Amino acid sequence: MTTEARRPVVETPKPRLRGWFHGAAALGSLLVTITLVARTRSDPVRCFSLLVFGLSMIELYGLSAVYHIGNWQPGRQRVLRAVDHANIFVLIAGTYTPICVNLFAGRLRITVLLLIWTLALAGVLCAVLTLRLPRWVSTGLYIIMGWIALGTLPWLLHLLPWPALLLLGAGGALYSIGAVIYALRRPNPLPYIFGFHEIFHLFTIAGGAAFVIVIWIWVVPFPRG
Template identity: 40%
Template structure:
């Protein structure tokens, strides 16, 4: 029995397609890398005699990476009616990643008298940021960028101490990771309409994703080599 034109159109409407292929692919790489690299960094730290607090910090860092890249991949993959929820999760997980990146530094590198208070402050800001995104996910992009970058560079108050404690390469990895995230955040705040029209499949948002991946890689290398 032949299909009616209406049923054929309905079938096409329900055919799966990735909404933002470039954005989904870039952060799928981050998601899969996070899953693969988590046991490696934990086993490496354990072999070097890591304390329980070191492993907790590293575990939180890796979970935050997986959550961020998983939420971003999901949001950019599926065009569904309830995609608004996915957008909120995507934006909220950025705060989780920032706080997760602070956690090993506060628990394992900084002295307790400065590391513990900073950790409490950072996770409190992350919680407030997630609440903000839950209700105001459509705020202007520049506001989001200011929040993310400001939270990321709150470590400015302990930078002198980190400069003394960390080896030169470790400090450079910390700084370059922050620089990559910052460059990505600035790019995220820009519309760059002309560029995006010329490069519809790899526009400014996809480049922003690449900067985020670069920042995560720098900080992963920092955690892998210098936490224990």
């Protein structure tokens, strides 16, 4: 055996802030979900759509924090990583749900919901069954799912005011920028404290916050057709 073969592999330590931003976001999502459900409890359909949205946020941020903060054995780490990646598909579909249910009507509502949840299910199955999707595949699927909303733009232009549309666009852009940072692993300013993954997490939180504002202000009170 050569000296090189015996040399131990040195792994880069996990950044100190890894997972903590998503931990805080999970607590914030819990408060948002409780409030949204309380506001809409007299309308079961609206309430359920908001519960789906809220639970998708709590699930993603909460399990992401557990996965990224903890130090896991390799086998369990692979499973948690797959679940973490799968939850991104769930969050995207969960975000579409209250918008589709409460803003859209008829065939458009059913078509978009079926499409987005079918893609989410496919993404979840691929992530969980393979335990590790190639980074470019998962990133591409996230972006495609997110920008399916462009196909509904003619209806959104009619249903929502410009501030809401700008926030929706900002949310999608923030998610997309975060996905690109995740795929490229750059910028990576302080690898031992605050690296590219932490920047990615902050972009997902900011994008999610934009959608929360739209849903809170415009979707919740919208007269459902």
